[in-house]
Amino acid sequence: NAGVMQNPRHLVRRRGQEARLRCSPMKGHSHVYWYRQLPEEGLKFMVYLQKENIIDESGMPKERFSAEFPKEGPSILRIQQVVRGDSAAYFCASSSGGDEKLFFGSGTQLSVL
């Protein structure tokens, strides 16, 4: 039973480049959440998506960040024109809906040079 799959595990980008982070939820899960973890800080909610719908993006910066969860394929978190402050671990989680029990992937560590 495959868990939540994220790739890449590590991503290095130079300032101004684009970063694309992918997340495939657990089999049978249609709810996807993205969280960001900065050093010495707790995980911060970014966005909640269901297939083809953004349900809540209140935790996501209004500029440069976008997320999608298409009908087919993984969920994508896209960061345009990255800056050093975007360096963090980005975690994706999924659920079957109906309760708050989330299953997390292993994360993507984004480093901006």
Added chain:
Amino acid sequence: EDQVTQSPEALRLQEGESSSLNCSYTVSGLRGLFWYRQDPGKGPEFLFTLYSAGEEKEKERLKATLTKKESFLHITAPKPEDSATYLCAVTSGDYKLSFGAGTTVTVRA
């Protein structure tokens, strides 16, 4: 805004030395409090959900309890494999979790 404070930040234990981790929270209408375990380089792994004051959950050497203002994670006779960062989170809605910064537990053999 929901707030979660965990203490201590770090805890070093000898194998077999029981201890407790604290999670204090401020939330407008608690719907659930969650404990997760996170190993280095990995995502959080679900441990427990608590819903109401007085509730307790157990799993192996771990026991979680909940009051109206805080939760405790008790580790009984820990082993080195219990070394990890333990995260507490709360939700007042349907899906958005607010996490604490975690307590890093190191158990020495």
